[in-house]
Amino acid sequence: MSTPTRRAAPFEGSSLDAVVAELTEEVRELYTADEVPWVIGYSGGKDSTAILQLVWLALKELPVEQRKKTVYVISTDTLVENPIVASWVSQSLETMRLAAEEQALPIEPNRLTPATKDTFWVNLIGRGYPAPRPKFRWCTERMKIKPSNSFIRRIVRQHGEAIMVLGIRKQESQARARAMAKHEKRRVRDRLSPNGNLPNSLVYSPIEDWSNDEVWTFLMQQANPWGYSNKDLLTMYQGASADSECPLVVDSSTPSCGDSRFGCWTCTLVEQDKSMAAMIQNDEEKEWMRPLLDLRNKLDVSDDSHLRDFRKMKGNIQLFGDRIVHGPYTQQSRETWLRDLLEAQTWVRANGPEEVRSLELITMAELHEIRQLWVFEKHEVEDSLPRIYKEKTGEDFPGRPLDEHLTLGADEIDLLREACEGDELLFSTARELLAVERRFRTMTRRSGLFEELEKSVKRGFFQDKEDAHAWALKKKQLREEIAEYLPLIEDSKDEENADAPA
Structure with a gap:
């Protein structure tokens, strides 16, 4: 998400007014061509702000009677967004809502959040998922893709189809350019590309050919039509290091803030949070974010x-080569x-x-x-x-x-721990066995009790980590020996069958 780096000669020599006039006319033609509702992905960054401004300006020029279909503006808040950006976006959405009402525009802002069971802290602190890594990026699907896709699917169910309006640009990266070129070849209507991950939805990318400097030229010279300050947006960008914008994520191929400046403050998919560090360094009024940066760095440990x-989540032991894969x-x-x-x-x-x-x-x-x-x-x-x-x-x-039947008091826990004589694995196993028995105690039918107890015993079967490692290695060795001798056994059977009388 970078700021302008040079004085631009934008739009290949065309004037800004000419470019905006041409694009807003295109927007009006597409908008009035059918009854399919539009969904605009808005992150609060420069690209999504630019496309929303273009759509807003285009609709203002339409007669009121032609502003028939709703334009849904969706912004996904993961609940661990950079607090400065999260506040900016929330205030922008509220300002946008009031301005749309005053100007009689069918623009409906929506702040989306993940379901409680899918949030970052519920999974990390509640379930114990380790901090996200490139090979275990459990956060993207739960916190970004599911909320936006659920909203879009609901619109599709209601109307049969939807058009996604996104601020994606070919100059963002070579991978993005290749993906956009691929979808461009499959366009079913002028400027509308198919969405491979969401059936019955099309993608419209009005600024796909714009450069970074052209986006900023537009934002700095064209007043924000819902009354928010684009100069403040530029100031926010300048307060952090140059990088990529955090986009609306609707599929796993979309970059998910792992390389972006303004993403989740808890993100461990990058080596360091340069944006938050820069904000703290550049503005003493943002020193209050220091504890957040410290916690993020504490989460990000290499080993x-x-x-x-x-043990893994279900209690099994998993090996990678000859070493344990921790759970x-x-x-x-x-x-x-x-x-x-x-x-x-x-x-x-x-x-x-x-x-x-x-x-x-x-x-x-x-x-x-x-x-x-x-x-x-x-x-x-x-x-x-x-x-x-x-x-x-x-x-x-x-x-x-x-439920008092399901919990143990501090005295009871202390007695149990004392009885286990410092053996933490024995303590956790005994505690789990007690919990299972107490849960089944109030049931009319206790069917399944022994199966649950057996699972608990299997999880606590080992003396310690070294015992579990040795057992897993022995099990692996037995499997390899069986795999080695199995072909010999099959050959022996084939020979016996061949010698048998017809």
Whole structure:
């Protein structure tokens, strides 16, 4: 997402007015050609702002009676966006909504968020997913693709079809240019390309041939029609290092902020968050973001095996070569991440400027979901989340007490830990067995109890990590020996069959 780097001679010598007039006329022709609703992807960045301005300007020139179909503006908030950008986009959407009403334009802004079960903190702190990596990018699908695609599919179900208006440009990257050229060959109507991932939807990219400098020329010389400041947008860009814009993500081929400046502040798909670091360095008023940057850097460790269970999520042991592939974060690690997050949130609320005094780094809905996961799926029946919340915020957790039949008090946990004599694996297994039995205790029919107990025993079967590693290596060796001798056994059977009398 870069700022202008040279004085541009834009649009191949055509005047800005001529280029805008030609494009807005094209927009009007496409808009009035059918009843198919439009969906504009808006990230708050320069490219999406430019296309929304073009559509807005085009619709203003139409008679009111021709402004028939809705233009849905969608912006996906992952709930871990850079707080400065998230605030910018939220305010822009509200300003946009009011301006559209005043100007009688059928433009409907929508802020989309992932389902609570799909958020970053619910998966990392609740389920224990390790911080995202290029080979385990669990965040993109859940936090970006699903919310936008769900909205678009709903529009398609209601209207039979939808047209996506996106600020994608060929100059963003060679890969983007190749992908756009491929779709361009398959265009079913003028300027409309098929969307390979969303049936019954087409893509319109009005600024696909614009350069970076041409986008900025347009934004700096054309007033924002919904009353937001494009100069403030430029200032926000200048406050961080040059890079790529975070686009609306509707499929796995779209770059998902991993190389972008303004993406998720928790992103570990890049070596460092240059944008947040630059913001803090360039503006002392943004020093309040320092705890966020510190937490992000703490998440981003090259070898986090000491933070993760040696077993996978279901308790199995997985090898890569001869070494163990570690599974989810341990209970201790997840509790530490929660403490660090709540501590950062509490510090920002107490020491940040007035506009961030109510900042939510994690929502109450996410905390409730994490609590449920810890107690009912992880069998961590000591129910430690309310205690951690009180410890780090100084306030009582506002959640209702869980079923007393499913939780254990501090005294009971201490007795169990004492009985296990410091053996953490034995403690967690015994605790899980107790949790399973207590859960089935209140059921009229206890069908399935023994199966659940057996799963718990299998998960806690090993003495320690070294024992599990040795067992997995032995199992691997046996499989290799069987694979080696199986062809010999088959050949022997074939020989016996050949010698048998007809």
